[in-house]
Amino acid sequence: MNRINQLFANNSKNILSIxxxxxxxxxxxxxxxxxxxxxxxxxxxxIGMPFSDPLADGPVIQQSAQKALANGMNLKELFQxxxxxxxxxxxxxxxxxxxxxxxxxxxxxxCRDCQQAxxxxxxxxxxxxxxxxxxxxxxxxxxDMKFIFLISPQTSDERLRKIDNLxxxxxxxxxxxxxxxxxxxxxxxxxxxxxRVNALNLKxxxxxxxxxxxxxxxxxxxxxxxxxxxxxxxxxMLDAAKDWRKETEEFVRGIIGK
Amino acid sequence: MSYFVDEKGYFGKFGxxxxxxxxxxxxxxxxxxxxxxxxxxQFRNDYQYLMKHYVxxxxxxxxxxRLSELYKTRIFLKREDLNHTGSHKINNTIGQILIAKALGKxxxxxxxxxxxxxxxxxxxxxxxxxxxxxxxxxxxxxRQYPNVMRMKMLGAEVVPVKSGNKTLKDATNEAIRDWINNxxxxxxxxxxxxxxxxxxxxxxxxxxxxxxxxxxxxKEHTGRELPDYAIAxxxxxxxxxxxxxHFLDHPEVKLVAVEAAGMGVETHETAATIARGKLGIIHGSxxxxxxxxxxxxxxxxxxxxxxxxxxxxxxxxxxHDTGRAMxxxxxxxxxxxxxxxxxxxxxIIPALESSHALAALKKLxxxxxxxxxxxxSGRGDKDMDTYIRRMEGS
Numbered sequence: 001m002n003r004i005n006q007l008f009a010n011n012s013k014n015i016l017s018i019x020x021x022x023x024x025x026x027x028x029x030x031x032x033x034x035x036x037x038x039x040x041x042x043x044x045x046x047i048g049m050p051f052s053d054p055l056a057d058g059p060v061i062q063q064s065a066q067k068a069l070a071n072g073m074n075l076k077e078l079f080q081x082x083x084x085x086x087x088x089x090x091x092x093x094x095x096x097x098x099x100x101x102x103x104x105x106x107x108x109x110x111c112r113d114c115q116q117a118x119x120x121x122x123x124x125x126x127x128x129x130x131x132x133x134x135x136x137x138x139x140x141x142x143x144d145m146k147f148i149f150l151i152s153p154q155t156s157d158e159r160l161r162k163i164d165n166l167x168x169x170x171x172x173x174x175x176x177x178x179x180x181x182x183x184x185x186x187x188x189x190x191x192x193x194x195x196r197v198n199a200l201n202l203k204x205x206x207x208x209x210x211x212x213x214x215x216x217x218x219x220x221x222x223x224x225x226x227x228x229x230x231x232x233x234x235x236x237m238l239d240a241a242k243d244w245r246k247e248t249e250e251f252v253r254g255i256i257g258k
Numbered sequence: 259m260s261y262f263v264d265e266k267g268y269f270g271k272f273g274x275x276x277x278x279x280x281x282x283x284x285x286x287x288x289x290x291x292x293x294x295x296x297x298x299x300q301f302r303n304d305y306q307y308l309m310k311h312y313v314x315x316x317x318x319x320x321x322x323x324r325l326s327e328l329y330k331t332r333i334f335l336k337r338e339d340l341n342h343t344g345s346h347k348i349n350n351t352i353g354q355i356l357i358a359k360a361l362g363k364x365x366x367x368x369x370x371x372x373x374x375x376x377x378x379x380x381x382x383x384x385x386x387x388x389x390x391x392x393x394x395x396x397x398x399x400x401r402q403y404p405n406v407m408r409m410k411m412l413g414a415e416v417v418p419v420k421s422g423n424k425t426l427k428d429a430t431n432e433a434i435r436d437w438i439n440n441x442x443x444x445x446x447x448x449x450x451x452x453x454x455x456x457x458x459x460x461x462x463x464x465x466x467x468x469x470x471x472x473x474x475x476x477k478e479h480t481g482r483e484l485p486d487y488a489i490a491x492x493x494x495x496x497x498x499x500x501x502x503x504h505f506l507d508h509p510e511v512k513l514v515a516v517e518a519a520g521m522g523v524e525t526h527e528t529a530a531t532i533a534r535g536k537l538g539i540i541h542g543s544x545x546x547x548x549x550x551x552x553x554x555x556x557x558x559x560x561x562x563x564x565x566x567x568x569x570x571x572x573x574x575x576x577x578h579d580t581g582r583a584m585x586x587x588x589x590x591x592x593x594x595x596x597x598x599x600x601x602x603x604x605x606i607i608p609a610l611e612s613s614h615a616l617a618a619l620k621k622l623x624x625x626x627x628x629x630x631x632x633x634x635s636g637r638g639d640k641d642m643d644t645y646i647r648r649m650e651g652s
Binding site (some may be wrong): 054059099101103105106131150152155 | 266267274275277278279280282283284421422427428431434435438439440441442536537538539540541542545552553554555556601
């Protein structure tokens with residue numbers, strides 16, 4: 001069974017997922033960062049594939065991508081770094097990024113290399129549902145790669161149901177109409193939207209992302225979902241960290257620690 | 259073979275709408291309404307009225323006799339440089355501002371490189387009393403100071419973009435991010451035939467007024483509607499598709515698109531996207547683009563700030579792919595030569611972009627009775643610094 005399905009098999013709650021950009025803070029920190037996150041209690045990881053033009057990202061993740069590219073990160077290098085990751089890491093791992101570098105790499109090559117590295121799912125925000133279904137769905141199924149769709153407050157109920165039907169992992173519930181980055185506390189407009197989605201009784205688990213930055217926002221959105229993803233706040237911590245291993249543990253403890 | 263957009267938003271294998279879900283509703287609203295709005299009597303009346311009385315259309319189709327003599331053929335210049343604000347960009351911004359009003363939007367965003375589209379957008383926002391925010395790469399803000407001041411005088415807020423390479427591509431990213439963050443009250447006026455469907459089709463339709471006029475003007479001058487050649491420069495490709503639009507289904511009209519080769523099409527300092535680009539996704543569109551061997555989008559170079567876009571409108575990728583259009587390119591030097599040639603024998607100072615189209619005259623062999631139309635997309639005032647440096651020999 002795919003590790004993503006396993007994680008959510010028992011309607012798990014309060015799943016903490018962390019995003020970071022591969023190759024940031026340094027080119028070769030990727031593997032050790034994944035290991036440190038798992039040890040700290042993170043239950044799922046999104047590994048960002050840096051891109052020159054990240055349309056859906058705010059300044060923090062944009063800058064981490066620029067640094068990662070300057071450090072020499074690219075898809076070939078990333079797969080090379082990840083080739084033995086399953087010898088030490090058990091939690092679900094996803095790759096998240098933009099379509100262009102993946103297309104250039106070749107979608108089938110990409111899916112195959114993901115499977116070989118032990119990647120469980122892929123998030124490509126600029127590959128829309130229609131194109132995925134027409135062009136790539138069978139390929140993803142062939143390599144048992146979960147394709148994770150985003151939904152936003154503007155996504156209609158009808159479209160939500162279509163996305164739910166096409167999904168088989170979890171649905172990435174973007175918390176507001178915004179690019180990535182911290183926004184402060186959770187508003188009633190946001191909780192109304194979470195309630196609307198919950199009322200549809202979708203078959204897939206929901207994980208909230210964008211704008212989740214601390215224990216308070218994490219706990220709040222987890223009332224309406226199976227878990228949440230923290231990205232920019234974690235990347236910002238990495239940027240400032242003197243000792244990222246120690247501070248990563250502290251960061252995670254700060255979110256899910258008692 | 260169709261050269262027009264299909265119902266899924268593609269031109270052949272190019273186009274589509276590769277956008278994050280957060281933009282789906284915005285783009286869908288536009289897609290569901292743009293044709294309906296453009297077809298309404300109200301829109302058509304308003305558009306025609308403003309084109310005539312505000313923009314100053316029709317723009318002349320000028321028989322360039324001395325240029326014709328030099329190239330031993332019959333050359334006509336489509337004078338988009340004489341439009342209000344000095345280029346063809348206003349044809350699109352007038353159309354889109356009317357769409358924005360019909361959709362009830364009260365906040366307008368735009369990207370700009372050299373500032374021509376930014377000025378054309380700020381102009382229509384002043385005219386319609388709508389809030390206007392223009393994203394412009396920090397590097398371009400410094401390089402194009404007079405246009406920044408024009409936009410500010412027109413009441414627009416100019417936001418210097420500090421991300422990426424701080425030029426047009428990054429300004430476009432930032433405008434798209436703004437739209438993600440402001441999905442309800444905002445319309446994004448894209449300046450060229452790029453971006454997700456329906457933008458390439460919508461902007462083509464607004465610019466098609468260029469070839470619509472060429473047809474009847476040419477008939478007045480020569481007794482025939484169709485030229486043998488239609489020539490235009492291409493960056494994103496909006497003046498080029500405007501020049502080609504009504505000739506697409508007339509294979510006897512040779513369509514010539516001229517890219518900016520910069521320092522040379524074989525060098526790294528080039529903006530010749532069709533010649534050098536590979537298939538990929540840029541700003542929501544599947545098309546040819548300049549990219550690194552890792553699929554990172556790279557920065558193009560041209561002396562002309564209006565042509566250094568790393569992508570190309572999907573319609574032009576298709577016209578190239580099908581062989582319908584001939585794709586040429588002109589270097590910085592060739593464009594400068596063409597600018598001075600036109601200025602000195604016809605008394606018209608063209609924009610550097612348009613000079614690339616003129617440079618193609620040297621690269622083609624025409625019959626003496628053939629009819630050649632070249633679109634002068636904009637006027638050269640904004641490029642005087644470059645022209646002055648050339649005159650001073652530096």
